[in-house]
Amino acid sequence: MNIVLNHSTTVIVPNDAPASVQYAVEDIQRDLANVFGSCDCGSAANFTAGATIRLKHEELPAERYRVHVADGDLVVEAGDDLGWVYGLYAISRELLGVKDLWFWNDQHIEPIDSITVPDATVLEPKAGGDAVRYKGFFVNDEVLLEDWSVNNDPNLPWRRVFETILRLGGNTVIPGSGQRGESHLAMARAMGLYINQHHATPLGATMFSEAYPGVRARWPEEQERFEALWREAIEAGHDGRTIWTLGFRGQGDSPFWAADPRYDTDESRGQVMSEVIRRQYELVREANPEAPCSVYLYGEAMDLYRKGLLHFPDDVIKIWSDNGFGRMVSRRQGNWNPRIDAMPSAADSGRNGIYYHASFYDLQAANHITPLCVDPRHIVDELQSVLNNGGNDLWIINSSNVKPHAFMLDLIARMWRDGQVDVDAFEREYAAAYYGDAAVDTCVAGIEGYRKESIAYGPAWDDRAGEQFLNHVPRMLAVQFMRDRAAADSELRWMCEAGHIEATSLADQVRYYASLVEPAAERYRRLSCQLEASTAALEADHPRAARLLRDSILLHITVYRHCSAGAASLCRALLAGFEGDWQHAFYYAGLARESFLAANAAMRSREHGKWRNFWRNDCLTDVKQTAMVCEALMGQLRAIGDGPHYYQWKRDFLYPEWEKDVMVIMNMENHESDQEIFEAMKTAWQE
Template sequence: MSELMDQLRLEGHVRIYAAGERPAPVEHALRMLQRDLETVLGAQPEIVTTLGEAQMVIRLAEEADHCPQRPEAYGYRSSQDGDNVQLHIIGYDELGIVYGILEFTRRYLGIQPFWYWMDQSIERRNKIVIPCENYDSSEAKVRYRGWFVNDEVCLIGWKEPYPPTREVWEPVFEALLRCGGNMVIPGTDLPKDGIHYTLAAEMGLWVTHHHAEPLGAEMFLRAFPGRMASYQQEPELFEQLWQEAINEQKGRKVLWVLSFRGQGDAPFWMNDPSFDTSEKRGAMISKVIRRQYEMIGSAVPDPVCCVALYGEISELYKGGYIDLPEDVIKIWADNGYGKMVSRRHNNLNYRVNALPAADDGGKHGVYYHVTFHDLQASNHLTLYPGPAGLLKQEIEHAFAARAHEYLLVNSGNIRQHVYSLDIMRELWLNGEINAELHLDLFVSSYYSSHHDELAALYRSYAEAAIPYGPNEDDLAGDEYYHHPARQIIGHWLQGKAGTPDSRLIWAVGDVPFAEQVKGFEERLAPGIRKWTEWLARCNEVLAKLEPGDQRRAIDQLRFHGELHLSGCEGFYWLSRAYGEFAAQRYPQAFVFASESLWSYRRGLAALRESEHGKWERFYQADWLTNIESTVHNVDTLRRFIRMFGDSPDFFLWYKAYLMPETEKYIYLENTHRNPLSDDELAERLKQHFTTNKECDSR
């Protein structure tokens, strides 16, 4: 190689030549390349029509390139025409070209996979120097790898149009492609006329399906309202929906999910109780899956099919009640909390191993949650509460058990789960991860300084999480502070406090209701201390950061800690309020309920404060954790408590505790009956009780 070919210097208007026909995925990637070059160099690139005048060439690989002969492979080659040095980005196929382009922008322009979701500060440069060296991509550990954009309510509420438009979905799919992903379930039960499936295919992704929507078909009861959702009674109608789904998608890259669950993601026998044994249930699921498999095979050449062994289907398969076609990919699922065991069903938690047995042949894959929604203790708005080591342990163990053909990660709304998703990126590409080295690289990729201190915050985040049970994955996410709290309020106000709340047995046992509430209080108290200490360390680091890094750290670290601390305190004070109420100390219960309300309001304020710039409205559709609903519930509770002793004039507690002694006997009601607001009364009662040691603050 001559000296001239040692380096390629790009500056100003970069000239790009894209050879041959440009399919839609390549067009999308070219637009990303042009945008990234303009962002870094400050000048818009030019797409040229003559090969000789180009500095960058985008094309399919030729035989002479010796590019790896496998799907999605890519490489870099250099050539020289006179003084003009060219970089060739080559791909074995169209997705290989896409990956080659996006890796170029990461490697040489510094555009990180989650640049959009992390609000990365991208450095402007006068020139880019690229070594003229041949490079070939390595093969990913996992053949089919991607995201299930589930619990996507933030994406729904973020922009006004529904279903979400290109503006919402393009950054999602771009980030997935930048992570080396090639597969997606874009949302759950969104209208079929939305852009999500079309755009995913347009950008080069394989599309797959929710296990509750086999083959991507319309829900039976939505298509045929009022009919019995029973395959036994209505096989023609079910098969009509499946055939319509096959016809609509057969020209795309589809991973066909074969499954049979009931309406609304429940076991099908909930709609058809005649299936009352494991034998009957397994036989019906096997029959339906075989029929779906036959229908796809008759319409699609060499289809890729998979079966989600999720929930009851996993249990039936493990029990030997389900028979599957040999060449389908069997997908094993974690429990929603990152552990490869069966998930908890209400109060039942058998924790059966959810990986293939040594003698279970064929291909296997994994469906894995870094975010979850279960109305119990899952993380939805906040980062996965477990340590990176747990993610590493479970995924590497799954790979060792041969479950590496497929990895679908429940990615939620992307923004809150970037760190966990980046760990999964490393795992599905390389098959293993050095968690400490990865954390150092992650922090240095998105922050400009104080890397060690920021890494320590990410690391210690998991150490602050509340363990609510005996297992290593029993760590509280944000829903722990809200769903059980609202259940307690409902049980209390409905006059059911004389009996346990069966919905809380999973967390605090089948004990009297007062003991259930006390059980939460005892778990929450140390959580307040740990999250307070973590936030204090976080604030110390934030104070040292430049404005861009500080904003990023607030959104990606402090925001999560604030939701934990405010939720933890809110639930703690709610529990204390019940104790005081049960002891008929109603003013004290009113104060504690107010403390609860003020804490939960802080969490709601954190959501609003995080909706800055392009993130305006991002949490408007927080319908799952639903912090605003908790605020309303606790406010209702506080008003209820004030009825006990301060009603009907809502002046009695003021008179009893706050009015000067000399005034109590001479005041005139027509000038002293303006009731204090709930907040003002609570603040003043709190001060009175604290001063007089009538209201223990912890």
């Protein structure tokens, strides 16, 4: 017979259920309360008790579940805790209608009295399991999450991150960057997730220089001390689910030979890294013979492996890395961009996985506070190639602060579950799920417009500029102008080389950059206006959809609109400076400052409700810092053009015409600030 779920539905948990199940039970009880919380059950005579959700032990493969109706209850069968966890979240998603990204997309739940569950209902994962064995997020560059709390609880955002991983079918996490993630390890483990470690902190061990300050981190001289740290880390984590990262880097995210120049050949470097990895592997196996292990083929490790100089056991998962823009090639580092293939090899007999970026931070052109700008169809094709080449053992997805990347994270999770995605259908499903049917066309137009109007700074499909291109590059150009405007900025050679442009001077670099950002500013202005008009049309009948559009897609486009306008104004300022037109240089630098402040204000304006202060600690892209650099540039430009006595610009813009050229005394009032002079210029020059 059919059963009914309503406000009286409860969950019965076996006495031996671990903490991970208790967390999931709390979540589904919250969802039940939200779905049925406003129920008016009427008189006691009309009251119908809701069915119970009951967890039952059953011999099923690890992480598998089966939800069905039995004896008037809704039964979740599983052989382990993660099976129950996934089964409970399946009930939340499939029966209660609570979406996987409900928290990040502010899903509105309209309370109802009850839900009828047909007797024939069966919920279970697809046959054969997910496309990827271990999968989850690396919560990296987590500066927004770390500065934000929900309900005055700074740990609650992290709980929601871990819940999201599990809802998406994931089972793995790196809960923060390096040692900063340690405070979140206990909760991640308690919720049932496998812990992986950043490639810069193998085994999650304390950095050598932190443990032994003043002692040089050398191998093999300090092998005993290194092993003590490794053993300590293994002891701390071997009782929980762990995927152990093996490797050997310097004291920070750099090669070990940067501080030990004795190893000056690839052969010697590969030998040391192979020795260290083998020893770490042995120590892990002593503690747990079945524990999965991984090695990140990142930077120098991939180069040595490709050359046949890095060796480790076949059952160690090789983690290949994309370049931060969705392409499985080596990342650009400074001006060096060899784009070496980083795709797993189908002929490789070992185990393979990937470290893949939904978010990236490179101080050049990546996306950190906004979504990837590449076509999601290319992302799907790249991930399908990974699977076709045997890269299905471990996927670590750099999720950064989650909220700006919700769409891409959902798409990638679909790939780790199903191994394929129809992007056109997915976009519309995503839009309908979170924005509502009435907003689907507007939402999809925004998603597609966002990536189509992005700046192509090179010929490859992944050469698409994120918000860092509109912030770090302007800061570099401005600082170089202030430092030495006669010389090109050597750190920007990559930009011109990507566009096959020869730039021998800073002016050349500015002109080339202007050729990219000026048309982009107009494109983003036009797209922003179009999407704002569509959003405004939804406002009356679909206010929640309009609000979510302004919180997400429209906000991202608005950030690009202001940042590209600011970058274009900065270029005009510098070009005027090269011509010695200091007044216009100062004026355009002021306009640039205003644009970057507007981008920051746009983010802060969307901090309603639980999102209060979410954008406050934008300290990596740091749009407000770009405005500060523009302000510093204004000061220098005014010093050159109006200093050291600072009276001529006052006369030019604040004195009446008849008095400008009458020089009896330089000035009769206090000197104006840079901002006051700028406002006077705007009055004079803007219509």
